[in-house]
Amino acid sequence: DAKTTQPNSMESNEEEPVHLPCNHSTISGTDYIHWYRQLPSQGPEYVIHGLTSNVNNRMASLAIAEDRKSSTLILHRATLRDAAVYYCILRKWGATNKLIFGTGTLLAVQP
Amino acid sequence: GAVVSQHPSRVICKSGTSVKIECRSLDFQATTMFWYRQFPKQSLMLMATSNEGSKATYEQGVEKDKFLINHASLTLSTLTVTSAHPEDSSFYICSARDQGGTSEAFFGQGTRLTVV
Numbered sequence: 651d652a653k654t655t656q657p658n659s660m661e662s663n664e665e666e667p668v669h670l671p672c673n674h675s676t677i678s679g680t681d682y683i684h685w686y687r688q689l690p691s692q693g694p695e696y697v698i699h700g701l702t703s704n705v706n707n708r709m710a711s712l713a714i715a716e717d718r719k720s721s722t723l724i725l726h727r728a729t730l731r732d733a734a735v736y737y738c739i740l741r742k743w744g745a746t747n748k749l750i751f752g753t754g755t756l757l758a759v760q761p
Numbered sequence: 762g763a764v765v766s767q768h769p770s771r772v773i774c775k776s777g778t779s780v781k782i783e784c785r786s787l788d789f790q791a792t793t794m795f796w797y798r799q800f801p802k803q804s805l806m807l808m809a810t811s812n813e814g815s816k817a818t819y820e821q822g823v824e825k826d827k828f829l830i831n832h833a834s835l836t837l838s839t840l841t842v843t844s845a846h847p848e849d850s851s852f853y854i855c856s857a858r859d860q861g862g863t864s865e866a867f868f869g870q871g872t873r874l875t876v877v
Contacts, residue, residue: 684865693767693854693868694805737804741864748795749856749866751805 654738659756662728670723670755672738674699677718685712685723687752688736694751697723697736733759762860763789767869769772774845774876782840782872784855790835791857795866799852811838847877 652656655673655757662668674683683699697704700721705712711724725732737754764787774780784794792813798806809830810818817830827849829841838857844850854871858864 664809684864686866688805691852691871691873693871694767695868696865699864735804748807748810749848750807751797753804 654740654752656736656738656752656755657752658760661717661758661760662725662732663714663760665727668725668732668759670725670738670757671720672722673720673738674738674740675719677740680742682743683714683718683721684739685710685736686739686749686751687734687736688754689731689733694737699741707736708713728757728759729753730759732760733757762789762864763867765855765857765867765869767853767855767872769872770864770870773872774833774844777844777875779843780874781799781842782842782847782853782874784840784857784869786836786839786857786859789859791838792835792860793858794832794838795856796830796840797854797856798853799871800827805854808840811840813838818837843875845874847876850874850876 684699686694688694688734698710700712713722735754735756739749766785768783794811795876796808799805807820808823811830811832813832819825852871855865855869858866
């Protein structure tokens with residue numbers, strides 16, 4: 651499985667944008683880029699995913715580099731409830747394909 | 762949206778006993794579910810893939826006789842930690858994906874197991 655590299659931790663101020671980077675230089679053509687986040691003492695929750703084009707949803711935006719070797723999760727206005735561990739994961743299409751979690755980025759949001 | 766429910770959310774058991782954790786997909790069918798374990802301040806580690814009507818597939822290093830998985834229906838998978846020891850104390854999380862839905866995976870709220 652292709653691996654991802656993320657910073658261990660980042661800090662942001664409330665109501666400011668946050669850009670969470672992820673490197674995946676060995677990504678293959680069939681790998682989708684998924685982002686999940688995990689709040690303390692909870693199971694992870696889906697944030698966003700994409701293949702080649704940038705994606706937007708109500709939670710965040712995903713910017714994917716043209717060569718697909720990196721991506722950035724963008725939270726447009728961080729809130730205290732966005733403090734969590736954010737995981738960038740590569741996954742092939744298919745319901746049986748498993749999600750392998752890396753170490754993720756611990757995002758702290760300061761009031 | 763789709764929901765995955767785990768039960769119990771917390772359990773304390775004595776060493777040597779067995780504990781069963783249930784994972785249910787509440788409004789969709791899941792032929793495949795996944796079980797993870799997470800130790801404090803660590804990431805999720807995939808333990809096994811649970812397949813409806815067939816044997817589970819375990820990740821390398823996970824003892825299948827210790828962590829029994831049963832996926833008897835399209836909405837229920839169970840993980841039984843047999844002969845539990847204190848080192849089995851952990852946060853156990855299940856996941857499932859709606860076969861007919863989008864690509865996102867849904868996770869249970871997790872089960873905190875403490876073995877004393």
